[in-house]
Amino acid sequence: xxxxxxxxxxxxxxxxxxxxxxxxxEKSIFIADTHFGKSSIFRKYGLQIPEGSDEEMLRSISNLIxxxxxxxxxxLGDFVHGVLSEGDIFFELFNTWRRAHNYMxxxxxxxxxxxxxxxxxxxxxxxxxxxxxxxxxxVHDPECASKNxxxxxxxxxxxxxxxxxxxxxxxxxxxxxxALILPAFGxxxxxxNIELSIGEAAYAIFPDGSDIVKIS
Numbered sequence: 001x002x003x004x005x006x007x008x009x010x011x012x013x014x015x016x017x018x019x020x021x022x023x024x025x026e027k028s029i030f031i032a033d034t035h036f037g038k039s040s041i042f043r044k045y046g047l048q049i050p051e052g053s054d055e056e057m058l059r060s061i062s063n064l065i066x067x068x069x070x071x072x073x074x075x076l077g078d079f080v081h082g083v084l085s086e087g088d089i090f091f092e093l094f095n096t097w098r099r100a101h102n103y104m105x106x107x108x109x110x111x112x113x114x115x116x117x118x119x120x121x122x123x124x125x126x127x128x129x130x131x132x133x134x135x136x137x138x139v140h141d142p143e144c145a146s147k148n149x150x151x152x153x154x155x156x157x158x159x160x161x162x163x164x165x166x167x168x169x170x171x172x173x174x175x176x177x178x179a180l181i182l183p184a185f186g187x188x189x190x191x192x193n194i195e196l197s198i199g200e201a202a203y204a205i206f207p208d209g210s211d212i213v214k215i216s
Contacts, residue, residue: 002211004203008180009136009149014068015173017205017212018060019183021151022068026133029064032076032140032153033111035186037090053187054090058097071104074131076153076182077111077140098124107131111140111154135178142181149178156184156191159204159215169193172215173203 003016014022021030036054061073080090098106107126108114114127130146131138137150145152157174160167171183174194183205184191196202201216 001209004212004214006175006203008175008178009134011134015203015212016064017209018064019171019185019205020064021173021180021182022064022070023133024068026072027070028072028074028133029061029068029070030074030076030138030151030182031061031185032182033078033156033184033186033189034075034080035078035184035189036080036094037088054093057185057187058093062097062101065101065104073104073106074133074138075106075108076138076151077109077114078153078186079108079111079114079125109138109140142179145179151180151182153182153184155181156189157181157194157202158183158191159202160193168207170204170207172205173212174200175203176200 001017003014006013006015011023011025014024016022019031022028023030034057036057064070065073105126106124107128109131110127110129130144135149137145137147139145139150139152141154142150142152155174158169158171160169171191172194173183174181176197176199194202196216201214203212204215205212
């Protein structure tokens with residue numbers, strides 16, 4: 001698996017094909033739009049979505065933490081997909097995972113899906129509507145940014161490539177000047193097919209998650 005280094009906000013940042021951005025000097029990792037509990041909510045309404053996606057995402061976050069030895073995790077909104085029942089398995093999974101990472105700060109930038117954050121498992125998150133790291137503002141929705149330099153989620157950006165026989169959708173880190181929009185970390189998420197403008201760049205993730213490539 002290959003990652004890619006970029007220069008933004010006067011810093012060297014790492015884009016990992018596991019849909020995470022790492023800020024080495026801050027010992028921090030950034031992800032967006034986890035939408036935990038989405039499969040449970042969908043199954044509640046009769047949609048046959050397989051179980052295990054929440055556990056898979058927590059495992060992926062743990063691997064990123066171990067690989068980069070980070071001290072802070074930033075989640076840029078839509079931590080949960082919606083209101084979950086008190087007995088939802090996600091809470092047990094998250095509490096167990098959180099105890100294993102109790103040395104680490106987890107900072108959630110509230111997203112539009114994060115409308116009910118009263119569950120006990122969320123008490124160990126720091127929750128903000130916006131946050132600033134050095135020169136970069138962290139928001140969920142890019143339209144809410146008050147600075148030109150920001151990192152956000154919400155859009156779930158991707159590029160779609162078509163041939164005569166098939167099409168491939170590649171999640172992207174979408175970069176414009178000093179703005180960076182992260183791909184959705186969550187499973188079973190929709191998104192927006194991006195058409196790049198002059199001066200913009202996309203860092204596209206291979207469908208198998210093995211590599212990342214710049215497209216401009």
